[in-house]
Amino acid sequence: MKRLNLPIKWKLTLWYSLILASILILFSGGVYIYFKNSLQKSIDAKLKSIADVLSTAIVETHGASVFSNFERYLENVLGKKPKGKFIQIMDSAGRIGAKMSDIDAETLPTPFSSIERALKGEIVYETIETYSRQRIRAIILPIVDREKITSIVQVGTSLEDFDETMKRLLIIFLISIPTSIAITTVSGFFLARKALKPVDKIRRAAIKISSSNLDERIDIGEKRDELGRLATTFNEMIDRLRDSFQRINQFSIDVSHELKTPLTILKGETEVTLRKDRDIEDYKRLLKSNLEEIDRMTKIIDDLLLLSKADSKDILIKTEDIALKDLIIDVCMNMQIFAKNKGVELVLGDIDEVILKGDELKLRRMLCNIIENGIKYTSQGGKVEVYSSTNNGYINIHIKDNGIGIPENDIKFIFDRFYRGDKSRRRESGSGLGLSISKWIAEAHRGTIEVTSAPAQGSLFSVRLPL
Ligand SMILES: Nc1ncnc2c1ncn2[C@@H]1O[C@H](COP(=O)(O)OP(=O)(O)OP(=O)(O)O)[C@@H](O)[C@H]1O
Ligand SMILES: [Mg+2]
Structure with a gap:
């Protein structure tokens, strides 16, 4: 099935209205049926009570004075004139003995089967339609005298009021349900539209944003949702x-x-x-x-x-076993010539003999960069010292010089690409990439580089690598 690509506000509204409609229809249907049943039950109960009173009265008098003046008789027995009722007494052969009618119809088209059932001792309720299309609810009750069915009494009442009440209820439902659905749909739509308005704002802002227009911001007010x-x-x-x-x-x-x-x-x-x-x-x-x-x-x-x-994480860092002491000695030997030319003393201090997992070429490059810096930024007669220390699973390689040092403000920038501290000697110093590369190499080995330095006093670079 193809999915409908409706906007969210429509989908929300539709679902909302659908659910509301189902609830209203179920609820009203329930109310209607319950109401109809209980009304019918109360009509039936009323009919039965009249029929019962009549039956008891007839049994007591053995049917004597019943038929002479039926209406007077009824008034006596029931205490008042039965309004809107149809009452008749029939003998066991179905012949009408006495009859009173306060409704349009003079006779009720009573099916013979109902009379037969009543004659068998059953109380029969039925809804009958008269010749003038009037609906009548009737009860047929057998009158038992000395364990014998002597006659039957039929009491009917017009269903006009009942029908009218049910019709009104139906009209109320038919008007109120569509009205409330319509109101909810419209208000639901506006609410959904209002709630989703910021989405459109975000979308429009996103369209405007490009690499040359990154100052664009989405402003949807002080919303915290x-x-x-x-x-x-x-x-x-x-x-x-x-x-x-x-x-x-x-x-x-x-x-x-x-x-x-x-x-x-x-x-x-x-x-x-x-x-x-x-x-x-x-x-x-x-x-x-x-x-x-x-x-x-x-x-x-x-x-x-x-x-x-x-x-772009395109570089493979090898993990080979490296004897760190040998590596540092080797790097320092290579750097000796440079140091000598510069008139700086390069001293090898205590180095722990540890085996490190890593990329030898990269680590060599990192050490070269830092030691080279130490020599480069130390004036003639100065000293650069390389030594190490270990603590909880890490080895710290320290490169300490007593050179020009780094101003406090510069320290946070020296690892940036192309950053060179001493602007007056730019050409001499190099391209400013050495420390960025060193930092990356240290981090690729899950290590760090820290610096402490003071101008004119020298610097201490500490490379910390996990063992
Ligand atoms: N030991 C040090 N003493 C004083 N300043 C230093 C020291 N090491 C680095 N710096 C400062 O940090 C800056 C950046 O160092 P980095 O090694 O990244 O670049 P560079 O040495 O200028 O050039 P490159 O190493 O690429 O040839 C240097 O320009 C320098 O100002
Ligand atoms: Mg350098």
Whole structure:
């Protein structure tokens, strides 16, 4: 079956009205039937009581003076003139003995079978239609005298009032049910529409939002209901999206800038050199300088590639057993030449002999970056010390220098991409990607990097890795 794609407000209204209609119809039907039954029962009881009184009276007088003046007799027995009733007495052969009628009909078309049943001792109730189409409820009661059915009494009453009452009740139901359904449908529709209005607002706001229009916000007022919370969640999501877009934008600007500087230098130097004929030494110097810039660009691109892959979770971190002490000694040996050139002392302190699960190449890169920073940002005659400590399942590798230190305001930024603290020495310092990469490597090994530093006093980088 094909599903109807009705709007929610219609669906709500429809269900609402359907349920209400069923309840009303069931309820009214119940009321109607109950009312009809009890009214009929009370009519039958009244008929039976009249018939009973008559039957007792006839038995007591043995039918004597009954037939001479029936109406007077009835008035005597019943205490008053029976209004709107039809009463007749028949003998055991079905012949009418006495009759009184206060209704339109002079005779009742009583089926013979009913009389037969009464003659067998049964009390018969029946609804009869007269020749003038009037509905009569009647009782036929056998009169038993000395254990013999001597005659039968028939008492009838017009059902006009009863029919009229039932008709009125039906009319009330027929008017009130559709009216209340109509009122509920209309008001339900408006209520549903009002309640769902914010959804449309959210939809329209969502249409307007694009990467260039992330300042758009959904405003549905001070609502604290589900839709209010939805709008808030939506707005928060746009905030996060805007932040990411801004970061990506900034990142692109930084990348272009970073690559543009070496290219400008390459171009400038090459142009100047080509302006006139030069001797071979000049060309060699140019090419050497060009090579430096190309190396710098290659390094930036390599770093960026690594970070992008890290972002898209494209990198596999190997888990091999690494003897950490050997790795640190090896890195420090490699760094010795750099330290010596810079006039900085690189000291290897106590290193715990532990086996670590991880990616050796990546960890080597991280250590290189941090130790290189220590050397780079320490003036001649300074000292960089590498040592370790373990505590509850973690190893801490400390790289401590007594160099230029990092201003307090800068510390929270140093792990950002392209961030370089000392703006006056930008070219010397590097591209500003080293610590971002190191941080990612530490985190990929479920570790952290912490820094404590004070300007002119030195810095302490602590890498914490789980064992
Ligand atoms: N040991 C340190 N002492 C003082 N400042 C430091 C130290 N380590 C890092 N910094 C500051 O943090 C900044 C970011 O470091 P990061 O290693 O990310 O970049 P970089 O060294 O400038 O360039 P790259 O490492 O990519 O060649 C540095 O520019 C520097 O200002
Ligand atoms: Mg660095």
